[in-house]
Amino acid sequence: MAADTQLVYHDFREAMQVARERQLPLLLHFGAEWCNPCQRMEQTVFARPELERNLAGKLILVKIDADRSPELTQMYRVNSYPSDVFIDTQGRVLSKSSGVSSLQGYIASALQVESRYRQSTQLVQERQESGNSPAPYSFLDIRLGQTGPFPESVQVSQTRTDSKPAPTETLTDIEEKEPEVVFVALDGYCPVRLREKRSWVKGAEKHSFIYQQQEYRCAGEDEVKAFESNPDDYAPRLLGCDPVLMWETDRALPGSTEFAAYYGNQLYLFTSEENREMFRIDPQRYIDLKHVLAPRDVEATLIR
Structure with missing residues (x-):
């Protein structure tokens, strides 16, 4: 399959790089080898050609083994399997769900999030191009x-630019x-x-x-x-x-x-x-x- 239409990835860093190049959202699917519902979805959802026909070119699907990627699992607060986390190219969560899904349900849910993401992203780009920034x-x-x-x-979080150390403040001082x-x-x-x-x-x-x-x-x-x-x-x-x-x-x-x-x-x-x-x-x-x-x-x- 051509690189510009590849849907499924197993390496998160590679998938993120591709997503940024193609400006596509990422769908992280968390599972585990010992998880029976996960293995069932492998057969009923991910092995089906309809998945690729409907989603290729619209998003990047990353299949993540939770046991081998504990930091990523913890980062997105995944504590049950299977779980799916939609993120943008900055790693921000767009949507999150858990549990077994049918093929049609999985495709419909993914397309719904992708459509909302595309519409809102397009609005942001149009506003930036017109000089109408989000902050009036x-x-x-x-x-x-x-x-x-x-x-x-x-900014909300400001960084000191001088060389003097910031004074230590207690909670009482701040209050x-x-x-x-x-x-x-x-x-x-x-x-x-x-x-x-x-x-x-x-x-x-x-x-x-x-x-x-x-x-x-x-x-x-x-x-x-x-x-x-x-x-x-x-x-x-x-x-x-x-x-x-x-x-x-x-x-x-x-x-x-x-x-x-x-x-x-x-x-x-x-x-x-x-x-x-x-x-x-x-x-x-x-x-x-x-x-x-x-x-x-x-x-x-x-x-x-």
Whole structure:
């Protein structure tokens, strides 16, 4: 088979190199010689010519023996077999599943993830070519201190460039430096009414609740009690930061209530309609983010 249409690889490094050259996603199939369901899939799925006819040229399939590749297995947190992990050419997880699958089910699932990946990747390329980067700096201001366009050089994780050693900080030191409240979340709208009734109702300062150093304003005492009992249900994911930006740029920039969306009954905020559309096309890619954010990681708040 020609190299440019080869589907199955057994060496991860080689497969990753080919995937980057051909700009294709990778499907990592984890199995083991002692795993009976894995061996059954070898016969019913991987030995069938239909697999190659449907998937060749659309993705790179990497068959991984979990016992011989423990680091890779641990990296992608695979703990049952067979398991499949879809990743992009930077190694980021696009989708993950486990268990035995039929031939048709396996092909359909792979094509679905590949289609979403292709559409969202195309959108990113089009935006880059048009000069419309994922981060809309034009309407971002820094609220802590001076205001102005947010500099592109600022990153979530910053590296010291001077030669002086960084001072050692204890957890207590860090906590003392952080302000009690970073900003009023959701532009002051009640998170409980929003989730339960999908209604944009302004909350009141007297019915506020502090969570993760953000002030949430509720419509009344009942809403405060509901929020207090289960704040994770009502607060936006990722501290309200745009998940598309975090994926594409590794930056924590807060989204806007103007571009909000619920997925799996969880609230996500975006900085633009384009980013919300990218999320709609391939939500699984963005909800699997492994970022652990603290309020101090949020770069700026939206001035509306």
